[in-house]
Amino acid sequence: MNIVKFLRLPKNQLILLFIFILLSVFFRYSLRHIPTLLLSVGITVFLDLVLLKVRRIPLFFPSAGAVTGIIIGLLVSPAFPWYVVVLASFLAVFSKQFIRYKSKHIFNPAAFGIFFSHLLFSRDVSWWGVSFQQLNGKDLWSIVYFVLLILPVLISGLRLKRYITMSFFIMVYITSSIFIGGNVSNPIALFTDPTFIFFIVVMLPEPMTTPSKINDQVLFGLFVGFLTLLFSYSRLPFIPDPLIAALLLGNVAYTFRKVTFPTSFLHKDRSNE
């Protein structure tokens, strides 16, 4: 396969950037977490290939499956039993292939798999692979890790043009942290929190389950932002992760937006996107 042609696709570019993040993870934590990542990527890629075969589609490298697997590997704690990773990967592929509306999947696959596998075991989502990249003026490596973490914004924000969603989500999140959360002792640390960054640049703007139109992007960013706040501040029954829960509900709201947001400017055909 022509490597230049391969790297033209945003998904493949994202995989390339993920490789840099993975290298920083292995450098930071040693190689003992490789099996977790291999397991999640192996399952999602394998199942995608099986389903291509089932549907008699000519085989190609399932980049989307690889991206899903890498995200699962970075978020599910390697300290958990192996079958949590397996279940998260299965659920992710299942949601992508079988929970569909108008021939498109509804949920961000990685988010779906991670959320429901953790809900089943009553565990918090770890985000272990994207939580150590905190900026630290004393350590040059922290800057390198942070830059590598934020690089996917080149794909999601600029190439896929989801920067409106990202901006409105950030606006809601940061504003509320200051005005609802009270005195923020270190707003830069809050804004540069690696988990927050990864969610914004990788998970929030997943292209198939999020809007591309500007008005829709505004509403989607606000909707997920406010739901994140609701889940973060309220004393609701156990939710594995407020960010992922908000994103999944955002996916549903977007898919069924004619019901969720019955305003005229949102009634646009998704097939054009």
Add this chain to the structure above:
Amino acid sequence: MGFVPKRKEVKKMNSKTLLGFVALIFVLVLAFVILNKNSVTREESAVKTKTPTVSKTTVEVKDVGTMKKEVSVTETESGFEPQTVTVKVGTKVVWTNKSGATGNVSSAKHPTHLEYPPLNLTNYEVGETLSLVFDTAGTYKYHDHLNPSRFGTVVVE
């Protein structure tokens, strides 16, 4: 002459069979996971029993100067010790990392840390300390963002 399915029908049947096979694998994995859930819960209980019992009387309180007090919490591999501290308004809580790896103190809830942002004290290395003076009464929950199974509470009276 017996019934001979057409090529298209055979393809359709094969696709259905394969889809059924994938669905069956999924159900089997799900069943396996659900059956194992109980064993995980038991493992968790075992781990929890190893955690030192939370006791307000174990809190180390030091007089620093005339008015202010200081309370120490240690982060170890098994979690924060003591897991809950009850202090007076104006007390400084000091966390010391003895976990053997980089630690972290962040406000609940994981991973958004929005409940009490001043408690987002970021990462600290082995042997380093973090501290915060609690000026308002309330219950403040926190955790290690890098290891969210380690969590604790500061009750300010």
